[in-house]
Amino acid sequence: MARIRLGMVGGGADAFIGGVHRIASRIDDRFELVAGALSSTPEKARKSGEALGLDPARSYGSFAEMAEAEATRADGIEAVSIVTPNHVHYPAAKAFLERGIHVICDKPLTSTWEDAQALEQAVAASDALFILTHNYSAYPMIRQAREMVAAGEIGALRVVQVEYPQDWLTETIEAGGDKQASWRTDPARSGAGGATGDIGTHAYNLACFVSGLEGAELAADLHSFGAGRALDDNGHVLLRFNGGARGMLWCSQVAPGNENALRLRVYGEKGGLEWAQEDPNYLHHGLLGQPPRLIRRNGAGASAAAGAVSRIPGGHPEGYLEAFANLYTEAAEAIRAVQAGGARGEAMGLLPGIGEGLAGMRFVRACVQSSATNAAWVAL
């Protein structure tokens, strides 16, 4: 099958996530990067395009320029990846959606609630797909966990514990000009949530994805430990889910010793599941009255849902990039399905989209509002 022609907004030289998207798009060979507006600084955009081997004519100075130009080319891009700071997500996504170009966009959805609502309308008004890269949901063992919960293997859910500690903002490195830290701690570019927006949304998405539950309300105690930091760098959240399950979410960027320690545990009336992002090939399965089992990716007991997003045999570890690539590959399938006349909803399958994006925005908004009212409960 021919590769999908892909453009990219953001992701120039020192960006971390742009490179991740590019590798992810290549792993299963379903995309070809042919155009880019790789930086908001035109000169930097040009140089980054050159470094990536883009045709100079298709290395644009802005996403607006790229959207317009590519939409008129016979060989124009079919899809675009938006990997900018959060405040650019909405205007960029809108520009491409309006032109029928499929959008693969970083999380969180937008920097403001208003943008989120406007983006929802833009998606509704378009025939193109909108895919949000909640990449952790595409790990094989997470897919299996979701499947096991849905099949009732651990019984009716009672408790959901999710946490996402990091340590990279323990010191106020934004003061020293660290680029990543600068925009992620800046309300104008990140939005109302700091740790909550950056990683709390991932944790919340994962909890919902695996449990199949929707949050009903939350009570949050957010804090900025970094001196002078405007956004939260630590969040403690009580969760109540529709149906009666209870939970806790902890996200932190000031927990020394933790790199990217997203970890999910769900407990039902019959069993429990535990998964840690840093050791992603393992799913720990506790069953009441039986010894716990260790289910390994593509090993014995691994399910079809896990196998479908695995490439290599058990014992040959897959990691973050492969999980990210799973989203891209499923995006490719979805795009081809829609291009062949398929319905958008069906094509999306398990891909996170505008719905998950809005859920994340509601999560951040509720956290901020709850924390501002001394951890009062706020509906989700």
Place this chain on the structure above:
Amino acid sequence: MARIRLGMVGGGADAFIGGVHRIASRIDDRFELVAGALSSTPEKARKSGEALGLDPARSYGSFAEMAEAEATRADGIEAVSIVTPNHVHYPAAKAFLERGIHVICDKPLTSTWEDAQALEQAVAASDALFILTHNYSAYPMIRQAREMVAAGEIGALRVVQVEYPQDWLTETIEAGGDKQASWRTDPARSGAGGATGDIGTHAYNLACFVSGLEGAELAADLHSFGAGRALDDNGHVLLRFNGGARGMLWCSQVAPGNENALRLRVYGEKGGLEWAQEDPNYLHHGLLGQPPRLIRRNGAGASAAAGAVSRIPGGHPEGYLEAFANLYTEAAEAIRAVQAGGARGEAMGLLPGIGEGLAGMRFVRACVQSSATNAAWVAL
């Protein structure tokens, strides 16, 4: 040095914790069990005494009888261990304290707040020691963690995460007559807290012990998942400590796959510490900008505080019973010190006592009150 003559209240045949106390008292050979009121059923008390080789004359039918009789013997007990359900703690402790007999008592302090206050007065009115068996505080690596925090090795504290999941009440086994489950889920015998009282108090004590912090206020969402269960079997708690640190506490008896998974993590401006009760010989030490270190009991990097409560070389694992024995051995030292005219406060050293007991009771009371008011903040 001569062994301390010890009596025991409770701890007959099928009790779990009575046997633990007896082994703990023997490990370092500082006590000799010479008397008991081992059950509230006289016939059972007698049989249990026989099984333990007690002099039949000193195997009593009630703690009151024992207190009275032993107090008048020249070779009467010097100390008593109270290992009954919670509602007996106060009357029993009072009976011995009034007679100058040192008390080693299980946690939580009492079943009611009124009893707790009365016990505080009984302790104040006595010259005898009152020791509460918050045994987890006596693990060597916990002692080291406390020492490291106090020495500023991880910097000013910011975040404290403590959790204590179990799974033994996942099903309502109290309905089937399980003895442990019956009294622990019964408000009349346990008090107002279920999981919060039974294990939440341990978790809270450990968090305070290691961090050196006092709780300022909490917001709690308690729940009973077991059908018809009167007391909470799962508790989610937001914590704020004096000085500004924030934290979370999760205790659960309905988390399948978890046996006794008490786990503490504390994070400061420079580093973090992590300890898990089920693998107690290890202390994980994260330092900003350095690879994490694994400190092992009596291994390289283990401190004097840890060494003082260790018996055997690194790599030869000590466990729950040895930690419990540390409390007994320190109790023996304290009793001999007081008998030699030492001050009670100084003699206590790191031993948990009435203060820790009251803190635990305040914790349970605040949890219950907060949860009853939809997780409003309650001062501790």
Place this chain on the structure above:
Amino acid sequence: MARIRLGMVGGGADAFIGGVHRIASRIDDRFELVAGALSSTPEKARKSGEALGLDPARSYGSFAEMAEAEATRADGIEAVSIVTPNHVHYPAAKAFLERGIHVICDKPLTSTWEDAQALEQAVAASDALFILTHNYSAYPMIRQAREMVAAGEIGALRVVQVEYPQDWLTETIEAGGDKQASWRTDPARSGAGGATGDIGTHAYNLACFVSGLEGAELAADLHSFGAGRALDDNGHVLLRFNGGARGMLWCSQVAPGNENALRLRVYGEKGGLEWAQEDPNYLHHGLLGQPPRLIRRNGAGASAAAGAVSRIPGGHPEGYLEAFANLYTEAAEAIRAVQAGGARGEAMGLLPGIGEGLAGMRFVRACVQSSATNAAWVAL
């Protein structure tokens, strides 16, 4: 049941293993230490006896004196623990066995092959029990592993991997006068094997105990990395067992980072088992075509054999001292059984005795002989 009157040979002040034996003998309250010849230096023996609260009249200057005196007392010792350097095992054991006093003796059996043979005869000539403290065989999960293998749960055995690395002799600390290092690296006191004798015998015993197999022949490459060290401090051994299983044994005292890392893995036609002494409450069970299971002491899936030597619930870790205590408690049962007229062989049950001691001596002898002939195969 009355406690067994126990004496001890060796185990004075700075000895490590004497204290272990004493704690182990107390944990289940089946022994009372009433006599001792605690050091080969009489003054030190006297002081050590005093520190342990022995009746000064029963604190002897030599094992010979103790054997003679105790044998004539009406309340003389019923059993003796021999916890001296290896070269004393034989003469001491003989002195007590001749007088019908039961012997609990440290491993390896003796320092020389001649002594081992003589001790075999002494045991044969006596009615008393001879118990060798291969303590690792008494860990609950090791008992379960043995039971599972015997029941065919992992199928016919093929491969046995056992290793026992430590690091305490990485530097030649015997040169600095370290007491433990001095006698353990001295052929006159330890025998022909260094690491092989001290820890290799434990590893070999454990492999045989769990697998139920007997060694047929071995090929060993021993080496002393410590400059000027007379005995091996690292041993690499190929093993062939009766029945066709193959294996490897590695023992080392010069592997930095390892404390006491005894680890056993056995593989059969259907499954595998793995156990590590430093995390002894876990037994890893691999089954072909199924996810691996984690069997936890007194947890789900734990067997009767494991439960019989456990004291407290799952999740409350037991350790080295409790495993050691299991041998003492089984020794107490065996002694009482023999005193009641039971047959010696039957009374021994799973306790290691003269047979295991001779097997260990054959192991050391074969290792040394094989290594001296460039790792030629030597029959066991």
Place this chain on the structure above:
Amino acid sequence: MARIRLGMVGGGADAFIGGVHRIASRIDDRFELVAGALSSTPEKARKSGEALGLDPARSYGSFAEMAEAEATRADGIEAVSIVTPNHVHYPAAKAFLERGIHVICDKPLTSTWEDAQALEQAVAASDALFILTHNYSAYPMIRQAREMVAAGEIGALRVVQVEYPQDWLTETIEAGGDKQASWRTDPARSGAGGATGDIGTHAYNLACFVSGLEGAELAADLHSFGAGRALDDNGHVLLRFNGGARGMLWCSQVAPGNENALRLRVYGEKGGLEWAQEDPNYLHHGLLGQPPRLIRRNGAGASAAAGAVSRIPGGHPEGYLEAFANLYTEAAEAIRAVQAGGARGEAMGLLPGIGEGLAGMRFVRACVQSSATNAAWVAL
């Protein structure tokens, strides 16, 4: 920089390793697959080419045809990946080397010693590069381990323990027609070594790569546990290295519960290092007299050598495919360097080549010869 035009020999439909090579070649975007002789069955080769989107004109029926045709095209392949069963390595590699086409070849080098020698000559006679995919040597933490050893961070080496257990041949699945099992247990296609050739060579290569040592001699006890299996499925090997270090190697395909559990430990006079392929982002570093440290890929303490072959931040796990991609990316650099006139030796850098291939062949030959002479020592 323009992508390198790549061809592939083998790697059709159900092959495992062909897909791995293709993904690895794409991850860093340095190669473009443009030609293939993907199967020895022409029809299957054609269909596989189609599935991969190859130009039908460049999907060949045999490697010989491909070598000839591509060598004459202006846009012919610059490099070829050989991912066939072992017996094809030599003739295929020769065909491309003779035409100046760079070769990236699977291990082990060849199926026979004669072929290995002939291939050595073919490499010598060519200007093209010959790269052998000992992919495990390209894991970031392995690169760091090598660097640390070379820098003397663990002192002069004493002991090297390497093991590689799997379980996929526990049952004789080759009898049922399993394709992988069929050729890997067939001497005609695999060569003289079974487990020794397939995975033992990896283990041996890794031990030498990290330690910087060369094997001097070995003693091997190989066995086939699978009924009727011609090649070894389990190998126990004693190793002696030049310079005096000793070691052990265990490789097995019949160890139930193990997926791909390659694990290396090296110990020197001052410290030790431990690495496990299934958890590859961690390097355990033991230092005498200090607590062990956990060095994490791209985390604190990670070295330049590790960073150079990492793509994403610590805590975002990289896996098997990324390590494999490291070899491809270094191959691309080497090819471009040689094309630009650089010296072949220098261009190779850390890439494994004909030297490592011959070392692996000597290892297998010595294992087989030693085992045939009852584990006598054989020089390497």
